[in-house]
Amino acid sequence: KAGVTQTPRYLIKTRGQQVTLSCSPISGHRSVSWYQQTPGQGLQFLFEYFSETQRNKGNFPGRFSGRQFSNSRSEMNVSTLELGDSALYLCASSLAKTGGNTGELFFGEGSRLTVL
């Protein structure tokens, strides 16, 4: 069974640009969550999607957005990039039901974004 796939794995952008990151969950998983990982800050929650609906949202500015498609694949977008957006962006999928997921997450390897 294929794991969670994130693309691209590495990317370099300059301030002011925008970026789109993609995540393909494990087959059969309907829930996708996104986290930002930085040294010292740990994992900061961005959003969670289930069946194309955003179920939870973290405390990030509106420049951070996401969506989920009918095949459960998800994308997140960051507009007007700032230096502080440099981080590892992690996607995790979960075998969730309508009532919510258990919290058992399966992570991808992440997309490492560097903003210059």
Next chain:
Amino acid sequence: AQSVSQHNHHVILSEAASLELGCNYSYGGTVNLFWYVQYPGQHLQLLLKYFSGDPLVKGIKGFEAEFIKSKFSFNLRKPSVQWSDTAEYFCAVKGGYQKVTFGTGTKLQVIP
């Protein structure tokens, strides 16, 4: 709102030493608790989980954790660490319909 606190940011142990990493959470209801591990160069993976039942749970590679409800704690233990246990360990909590909240992580370095 829920939160997680990991007390140790960086732990250095010699091989065969015992390990205990502290984790405390805050949430006013029933929770699911987790420890995730990130080995160097690898993705985050589940080490062990607690949903209900026996408060002492066992995970992969000889790790175990004990849920103490009265102390809101879920400490990770291993009787004898190996060099291959060098990694970053994250405690996580999920209450109700909340998101999964992670602690800031503990970097464990095991010296051969």
